[in-house]
Amino acid sequence: MLYIGVDLGGTGIKAGLVDEQGKILSKVSCPTGVERGYEAVIRDMAALCVKAVEESGRSMDEVKAIGIGLPGIADPATKRVPFCTNLGWHDVPVEEEMHRYLDKPIYIDNDATVAGLAESVAGVSAGAKNSVFVTLGTGVGGGVIINGKVFSGTHGVASEIGHMIVVAGGEQCTCGNRGCWERYASATAIIREARKYARLHPDCEIAKAVDGDLDKITAKTVIDLAKAGAPDAAELFDSYVQYLCYGLVNLINLYDPEIIALGGGVSGAGEFLLNAVRAKLPELVFYKSMKYARIELARLGNDAGIIGAAMLGR
Numbered sequence: 230m231l232y233i234g235v236d237l238g239g240t241g242i243k244a245g246l247v248d249e250q251g252k253i254l255s256k257v258s259c260p261t262g263v264e265r266g267y268e269a270v271i272r273d274m275a276a277l278c279v280k281a282v283e284e285s286g287r288s289m290d291e292v293k294a295i296g297i298g299l300p301g302i303a304d305p306a307t308k309r310v311p312f313c314t315n316l317g318w319h320d321v322p323v324e325e326e327m328h329r330y331l332d333k334p335i336y337i338d339n340d341a342t343v344a345g346l347a348e349s350v351a352g353v354s355a356g357a358k359n360s361v362f363v364t365l366g367t368g369v370g371g372g373v374i375i376n377g378k379v380f381s382g383t384h385g386v387a388s389e390i391g392h393m394i395v396v397a398g399g400e401q402c403t404c405g406n407r408g409c410w411e412r413y414a415s416a417t418a419i420i421r422e423a424r425k426y427a428r429l430h431p432d433c434e435i436a437k438a439v440d441g442d443l444d445k446i447t448a449k450t451v452i453d454l455a456k457a458g459a460p461d462a463a464e465l466f467d468s469y470v471q472y473l474c475y476g477l478v479n480l481i482n483l484y485d486p487e488i489i490a491l492g493g494g495v496s497g498a499g500e501f502l503l504n505a506v507r508a509k510l511p512e513l514v515f516y517k518s519m520k521y522a523r524i525e526l527a528r529l530g531n532d533a534g535i536i537g538a539a540m541l542g543r
Contacts, residue, residue, distance in 0.1 A: 230293040233278045233333075234539030236340065237299040239263060239315035242270070244277035245532075246285045246292070247539035251351030255285035256535060267321045275330035294334040294542025297323065298343035298534050302385045308337055336541035338381060342388040343537030344529070345372020346379050348490045350540050352528040357487040361480050362527060363390065365495035368403075369411035369476070372537070373484060379541065391415070395475045410479075413472035416448035416494050422465055423451045434459040452498045470505045477506065478513040481522050492527030499526065 231254070236243040238261060245256035257280045259273055274297070282289050301313025308324030324335040338346075345354075345362030354360035354374070362372040369391030373380040381387050391411035392404050399408025400421075412418055424443045427436040434454055439445040454462035477489060496502060506524050514521050529536060 231287060231291045232539035232542045233281060233292055233295045234343075234535040234537065234541075235274050235278065235295065235297045236343075236534030236538060237261070237270075237274065237297060237316075238340070238534075239300060242274055242277060243535055244274065244281045245535040245539065246281045246287060247536055249543065251347065251536045251540060253532060253535060254287070255281050256532075257281050257284060261316070263316050267316070267318055267323075268326065270316070271323065271326040272330065275327055278331060289331075289333075292333060294336060295327065295331065296336040296338075296343065296538035296541030297327075298338060298340040298538040298541075299323075300340050302339055302389075303337035305381060305385050308335060310337070334542060336538075338379060338385070338538075338541055339370065339372070339388055340534055341370030342372035342379055342381060343541060344492060344527070344533035345374055345388070345490070345537065346540050347529050347533040347535075347537030348372075348492070348527050349374045349377065350543075351536055352533065353490050353525045354488045359484065359486045360488045360490065361390075361484055361486045361522070362490045362492060363477070363480075364493035364527075365415060365473070365491060366493035367415060367417055369415050370493075371480075374486075375484070390476065390480065393476060393479055395472065395479075410472075410476040414469070414476055418472070419448040419451050419465065419469055419495070420446055422468070423462075426461060426465060430461065433461045435462055435465075448495055449497070452495075452501065456498075456501055466505070470502075470509050474506060474509045474513055477510060477522075477524070478515075482515060486522045489522045489524050490527040491524065492530075492533070496526055502526075 243258040246254045300315040310321045341364045348354045360374045364370045371390035393410045394408045395410045396408035400412035402409040423446045451462045455466035
């Protein structure tokens with residue numbers, strides 16, 4: 230059987246036809262146009278599903294189900310989206326709207342969650358029964374896979390790992406709480422701390438790298454300087470890795486996965502990040518004489534959203 234995966238983002242929609250092994254057979258895309266309202270966006274999602282099948286030369290009769298990954302949460306009982314900040318959606322009947330155009334089973338989950346499912350089927354976590362995917366970008370998201378299946382909890386919010394509180398009374402988070410993991414382990418966190426440091430030390434290597442325009446500081450700016458051995462950047466990066474490992478050890482203690490896969494923009498640091506995490510994590514692990522999760526880099530990149538969404542139906 231074949232499956233359709235839809236990766237719905239704030240700026241673009243991607244859809245693809247995917248086989249049982251997680252191989253994309255065709256993919257198409259279009260702008261999201263969130264300002265048009267959810268009805269128009271969902272209509273375009275359905276149209277892309279049809280187009281993906283047509284471009285593959287296959288028939289819709291061969292499609293078993295359609296999966297959708299979106300930047301929010303979905304109620305597993307009603308298939309409605311209670312809220313999705315990036316899209317401005319509140320209590321949107323996604324399944325009902327999709328069924329206006331396509332008579333197929335519809336599955337919906339968080340975009341980071343489906344990326345985790347993709348990695349467990351066709352990526353670095355393939356073959357592992359239990360795995361966790363962590364995306365390190367503007368925020369921190371995740372996908373928890375238990376016995377080969379997505380674990381979203383009773384209300385669909387079990388993978389909101391970025392909102393574990395790791396610092397009591399810490400940095401204000403966009404969710405309303407303080408001290409959430411994503412305020413310390415995201416690309417945004419690296420940028421915030423680097424700008425703060427550069428304001429206090431205008432002659433530092435970080436400030437020099439952007440010619441004094443601190444708005445140009447990115448996570449890559451800091452990581453590249455740390456790789457090159459700049460002491461200020463190396464100190465900031467070491468602090469970042471410490472906070473990243475606080476969250477990772479929480480995931481190990483909670484789920485005891487075989488693999489934790491790191492994805493998202495910060496994971497572009499590659500082996501530099503991986504080696505730093507692998508060096509720091511052992512001192513935090515509880516059962517020091519036993520095996521614990523391997524930390525790896527995610528492999529599927531931008532295709533993870535389509536593949537994982539499709540695999541929801543498998």
